[in-house]
Amino acid sequence: MAFWLETIQFGLKEIKELFSKQKEKKTQSYEAIEAIYEAANETTVFFQECMRKVEKPNKDLSKIWMDAAKKVRDIDEQLYFRLLGKAEYWSDPTIWTDEKITKANISLDSIKSDAKQILADRD
Numbered sequence: 812m813a814f815w816l817e818t819i820q821f822g823l824k825e826i827k828e829l830f831s832k833q834k835e836k837k838t839q840s841y842e843a844i845e846a847i848y849e850a851a852n853e854t855t856v857f858f859q860e861c862m863r864k865v866e867k868p869n870k871d872l873s874k875i876w877m878d879a880a881k882k883v884r885d886i887d888e889q890l891y892f893r894l895l896g897k898a899e900y901w902s903d904p905t906i907w908t909d910e911k912i913t914k915a916n917i918s919l920d921s922i923k924s925d926a927k928q929i930l931a932d933r934d
Contacts, residue, residue, distance in 0.1 A: 836886075840933050843886050846879035847894070847926040851919050854901075873901035883929075890925050893917055 853875055880894035896915040900907050912918070 837933055839882075840886055840929050843879070843883040844926045844930060846875075846882040847922060850875040850879045850894075850897070851923050854919060867905075868903050869901045873898045876901060883926075887925075887929055890922070890929070893922060893925075897922065 850872070854872055857869065857872060876894055876898035880891050880898060883894060884891045893916055897917045900912070900915075900917060
């Protein structure tokens with residue numbers, strides 16, 4: 812009888828740990844999405860203020876996109892590299908052609924859409 816009780820207690824402990832890890836992953840996902848949206852929103856505001864194609868570096872936007880990339884690194888490696896590309900773009904947009912931007916898939920709409928998909932995949 813003691814063996815079964817220990818087995819059940821062990822099983823319950825494992826289930827608790829599993830739920831804890833799932834909750835932690837969901838929290839990481841939310842933090843990553845929030846960082847991506849913060850970067851996207853700051854970028855949108857910047858564009859609205861300029862109302863023209865930006866041809867100069869923006870250190871703040873580059874840092875925000877880098878921070879977002881760090882938060883998504885363990886969740887979605889492909890999105891991580893795209894966010895690094897977005898950070899690189901803002902460090903010197905003059906070297907990015909429209910073709911390079913399209914190939915890197917770093918448009919705001921695409922990034923925001925993929926960020927939302929992270930949460931959909933977690934549910």
